[in-house]
Amino acid sequence: MQTFVPGIEPLGSHHVRAAFSCGNDTLDRYLKEQASQEERRNFARVFVLVGGKPQAIAGYYSISSTGFAREDLPGEIAKKLPRYDVAPAALIGRLAVDTGYQGQGWGGYLLIDAIKRIVNAGGNVAAYAVVVDAIDDGAVSFYRKYGFISFPSMPSRLFLPVASARPLFAK
């Protein structure tokens, strides 16, 4: 059996996308057809989990800058924040693990890595929260395990204040 030595690196032209399959067509197609374009246009940074077959992708995520209406936050959180209409945030737009690697902790590994990058980038560009769009109810449960909270008016969009993300790194 081949040993899997995990590493997360920026998506490059040498990575083989064709075989990637996570059980969700939209997320498979994103990696194969959109990810590189979005990289080139500075709409997203895409990182891939590798370590098995050379150049094969076991999982990936994308990160972009975003913002959300402060009034979309739960009232008790919103009232403590500066009174701008839009709160700065970082978006984990896509996150997926190939079916051959699911259920072994790699989804959590990718999520923590993405959050670490966002926290580190925060030394230069502030983000109040990490935002994720969950593709289905299973994904909502996955993100809630890591402390993400649904926006009251959009349950499939969740946020995690960057200030409360640090304890995740201890996991």
Ligand SMILES: CC(C)(COP(=O)(O)OP(=O)(O)OC[C@H]1O[C@@H](n2cnc3c(N)ncnc32)[C@H](O)[C@@H]1OP(=O)(O)O)[C@@H](O)C(=O)NCCC(=O)NCCS
């Ligand atoms: C959702 C997904 C990223 C999870 O990746 P994974 O590697 O299978 O998940 P992990 O093994 O890291 O699981 C981490 C935790 O989340 C839980 N979890 C994972 N998938 C879950 C689901 N669909 N529903 C509920 N909980 C889930 C696990 O039970 C685990 O909890 P534990 O630490 O208490 O045991 C992966 O299944 C996937 O790519 N699915 C298809 C695409 C998708 O739904 N992406 C979500 C972002 S839109």
